[in-house]
Amino acid sequence: MSAARPRRVFGLLGLALGLVVGMSACSTKRVTIDTDPDAPITVFAASSLTGAFGVIGTAYTAAYPDAKVEFSVGASSELVAQINQGAPADVFASADGESMGRLEPGTNGAPENFATNRLQIIVAPGNPKGIIGLADLARADVVFVSAAPQVPIGRYTQQVLAAAGVIAAPKSLEANVKGIVNKVVLGEADAGIVYVTDVLAAGSKALGVDIPGPVNVVATYPIAVPAASKHPDAAARFVAFVRSPAGQAILARFGFGRP
Amino acid sequence: MTRRRVGQSRPPTLALLLAGLAVAFFALPFVGILWRMPWSRVGSVLGDQAVREALRVSLETSVLAAVVSLALGVPLAWVLAQFDFPGRSIVRALSTLSMVLPPVVGGVALFFSFGRRGLFGQYLDRWFGIRLPFTTAGVVVAQVFVAMPFLVLTVEAALRQVDPRFGDAARTLGGSRWTVFRRVTLPAVRPALIAGLVLSWARALGEFGATITFAGNLPGRTQTMPLATYLALESDPESALVLSLALIAVSFAVLLGLRDRWLGAPSGRTSVAAP
Incomplete structure (x- = not known):
């Protein structure tokens, strides 16, 4: 046992040293651009796109069997912050132009609009509080x-309420749109303003109350390849697929409008 | 293998190396924050009304959560440590389960129990008109849920170490059960008590997932520092750094101050400090 001891010590020492060297090697590695159109890509998408992009991803890999797509969903503002801190995003699909504009150091080519979304009031099934407007x-x-x-x-909710001249005090300011949906679906909140697509996605667990056209906000969704993407060709092909008739048909099924 | 001398003056090189690695691992993220800190903006960010509100909500709720954890957790720890009853291991597992539950799931579970339609919460609402979600009390509930296990674990472990003969001796001298608990048992576990209290307070102060899920996020009411920091990270990362600095400074000061004064960690070799 005592004979084996020094070797174990050196093993551990080597491990610790290897860790340190490995970590510094990672940080100095050069950025390499992979032009393979089938390179695995990570798509950062606004949380309202969760369902639609899941189906688009399946359709995309059916069309390009060697391609690999992963999704990371969250509030657009949160995703921009992550990308600007170095998160490896190959595609960014935002729920607003402002978040897209905050991307550093910009995008490959100008962002292109690929979908629109309107707002609705989300209420519990059966609308127990009788909310009509x-x-x-x-x-x-x-x-x-x-x-x-x-x-x-x-921000859209503030715009809608201001346009309608309604002063409503929210009980909570959630971190993303799914937070609002969850609070209503779980029955803790009676109403919230969300995207039409979110109400649709909640299925039988929620009901939508229309907001009149003149005060409603039409959210336009831009998509782009962040300049820092390491798989720009594969990313560009995914963006083209989203904007193709096949991609647009899937988006329409989830309640999105055409840009 | 030869036995090591107790009180050796210098730790073995390997332990020193690995310990150094561990310290670097803990320290580097903080160095990273300090490195990117927009020092010129510290004053203006901390002077902001919304930030001061978040800090106030955080301090109030976390202190309250620690006090509630103390009031409920010490009796629980005592019962678990001193009495053998059927299902004790189940009770112990149950009361520490929230430590391993993802806090967001914990928040949803709190909805199912204390929410307006929850198992218990619907009666709170119907009979007393009390609604916990979206209130400051809801923040405390979420914090106690995740923080109390730290106190229970720490105090129970210490109570098990107390020699039962001390209590027996005190009782033969005429002390009532309460007097013995207050005058003998509690002083014996004081370091663990304070450690548990500080741990649960720190956990409550940093609570995020259960809070944002169960209590929501409303400035001045349920928005704590971690919530404000998270949201600031999206719009203004620099101010998020300043918010983190405030949180780190408060916690570090308390942990540092309490450690040496109350826990007697550096000098005391015995596990139970003399009162």
């Missing part, structure tokens, strides 16, 4: 939740 959101017996002004849906 924006004015009901200000009622004292209605628990209304919104999103933080940093998040696109939070």
